[in-house]
Amino acid sequence: MTERTTTAEQDADIIRRTGAGDYVAFRALVERYQGPLYTFVLRMVLRPPVAEELVQEAFVRAFRAAPRYKPTASVSTWLFHIAARLAMNEAARAHHRHEVTRDVPDFPAETRSPLEEFEQKELSRIIEEALAQLPPQQRAAVVLARFEEMPYREVGKVLDVSEGAVDGLLQRARQTLARILGSAGFHGDAGSTEKRGAP
Amino acid sequence: MRCRAARRMMSRYLDGELPETRRSSVDQHLGCCPECRSEFAAQDRLWNLLGKAAPAPSPDVFAAVEARLSERPGLLSAFSWLRPRHFGYAAAAAILVGLAILSGVWAGTERYSANAGEKDGTFAELTTNAPPGMEIASILEEIGERP
Numbered sequence: 001m002t003e004r005t006t007t008a009e010q011d012a013d014i015i016r017r018t019g020a021g022d023y024v025a026f027r028a029l030v031e032r033y034q035g036p037l038y039t040f041v042l043r044m045v046l047r048p049p050v051a052e053e054l055v056q057e058a059f060v061r062a063f064r065a066a067p068r069y070k071p072t073a074s075v076s077t078w079l080f081h082i083a084a085r086l087a088m089n090e091a092a093r094a095h096h097r098h099e100v101t102r103d104v105p106d107f108p109a110e111t112r113s114p115l116e117e118f119e120q121k122e123l124s125r126i127i128e129e130a131l132a133q134l135p136p137q138q139r140a141a142v143v144l145a146r147f148e149e150m151p152y153r154e155v156g157k158v159l160d161v162s163e164g165a166v167d168g169l170l171q172r173a174r175q176t177l178a179r180i181l182g183s184a185g186f187h188g189d190a191g192s193t194e195k196r197g198a199p
Numbered sequence: 200m201r202c203r204a205a206r207r208m209m210s211r212y213l214d215g216e217l218p219e220t221r222r223s224s225v226d227q228h229l230g231c232c233p234e235c236r237s238e239f240a241a242q243d244r245l246w247n248l249l250g251k252a253a254p255a256p257s258p259d260v261f262a263a264v265e266a267r268l269s270e271r272p273g274l275l276s277a278f279s280w281l282r283p284r285h286f287g288y289a290a291a292a293a294i295l296v297g298l299a300i301l302s303g304v305w306a307g308t309e310r311y312s313a314n315a316g317e318k319d320g321t322f323a324e325l326t327t328n329a330p331p332g333m334e335i336a337s338i339l340e341e342i343g344e345r346p
Contacts, residue, residue, distance in 0.1 A: 030264060035257040042255050052258055059264045120253065127252040145214060146249050152216050170210045178245050 011075035019066035026066075030059050033076070036148065037083045043143045044087035045094070046132050054090060058083040073157050080148075080158045084140055091136035130180040134173050137161075141169040142177070200228040205235050213243050 014032075017025035037058060042051035061082050069078065131139055137159060144155045145166070152166045159166070205228045211217045212225050229236045 027261060030261045034260050038257040038260070039254045048255070052260060052263075056260050056263045056267055059260065060267050063264075063268060120251070123248075124252040127249055131249075142249070146246060147252075147254070152211070152214070167210055167216075170214070171207075174210060174242055174245065177249070178242065181245060181248065 008074055015066055015069050015075050033079050040143055041083055041087045045090050054086045058086055077154050077157050084158050088136045088140055126184055130177055133180055138169050138173040141166055142173045200224050202235050
C-alpha cells in the first residue's frame with residue numbers, strides 16, 4: 001500500500017466521521033489541511049488576513065457539506081475545490097476593483113546569511129507580485145500545478161475545467177510570467193534543481 | 200514536428216504530463232531546433248524560479264472555525280456535547296438523568312403494586328361472582344384487561 005493510498009484512506013475515514021458529527025475527526029481534518037489551503041489561498045489573494053478568513057470559511061463549508069461528500073474526488077481535491085471557489089471570487093472582486101496589491105506577505109526565508117535572507121524575501125516578493133498580475137483562474141492553475149504539484153487532472157477537478165483547459169491556462173500564464181519577470185530582470189537563471197521532465 | 204506544435208505541448212512537456220510517444224516527438228524536434236530548445240529551457244528556468252518563493256507559515260484556524268460554527272445555529276450544536284472538555288458535564292448529566300429515571304421507575308413500581316392488588320381484588324371478586332359458564336376472556340374485557 002502506497003503512502004498516497006494510505007493518506008487517501010485516512011482522509012476518507014476522517015471525512016466520513018466528520019459527516020457523522022465526530023468533532024475530533026473534524027479537528028484532524030482542519031489540522032491536516034489548514035497549511036496547504038492557507039498557502040494556496042494566500043497566493044491567490046495576497047492578503048494574510050483575507051486568506052485566513054477565507055480558509056476558515058472553507059472549513060465551515062466543508063463541515064456543512066461533509067455528510068453529502070461523495071468519493072468521486074479525493075478529500076484533498078474536494079477541499080481545494082471549496083477553497084479555490086472562495087479565493088477566485090475574492091481575487092476576481094479585487095481584479096474588478098482594479099486593486100493594486102501591495103500587501104504582499106512576508107514569506108519566511110530558509111537561507112542562512114542576512115544577505116541571502118534578504119535576497120530570498122525580495123525574490124519571493126517579486127514572484128508573488130508577478131502572480132498577482134495573472135487573471136484569477138490562471139493564477140490558481142499556476143499555484144496548484146507548480147506549488148502544490150498537482151497533476152493537470154486534479155487541477156482540472158479543483159477548477160471545474162478539463163485537462164486541456166488547464167494546459168491552456170498554464171501556457172498563457174507562463175507567457176505572461178516570462179514577460180513580467182523578464183522585464184523585472186529575471187530570466188530564470190537561479191538554477192534548475194527541481195525541474196520535472198525538463199529538456 | 201513543427202515549432203508551433205512543439206510549443207503547444209511545451210507546458211505539458213515541462214510538467215511531465217505528456218505521454219511517452221509525444222514526448223519522444225518533442226525531444227526529436229528539440230534536438231534539431233535551437234530556437235525551441237532555447238524557449239523550452241527559458242520556460243523551465245522560469246518554472247523553477249517560481250518554486251523559489253517560500254511557502255507562508257500557516258496560522259492555526261481551528262479555534263476561529265469552531266467559533267464560526269458556534270455562531271450558526273444547528274451546525275455545531277448537534278454534537279457539541281462530544282467536545283472533549285464537555286465529557287465531564289455530559290457524564291454528570293447522564294448520571295443525574297439515570298438516577299431520576301430509576302427513582303421514577305421505583306416509585307411507579309410501588310404504585311403499580313398497590314393498584315395491582317386492588318385490581319387483583321376486583322378480578323377475584325368478578326371471577327368469584329361470575330355466573331357459571333362465563334369465559335375468563337369476557338371477564339377480562341369487562342375490566343379492561345384484555346389478554
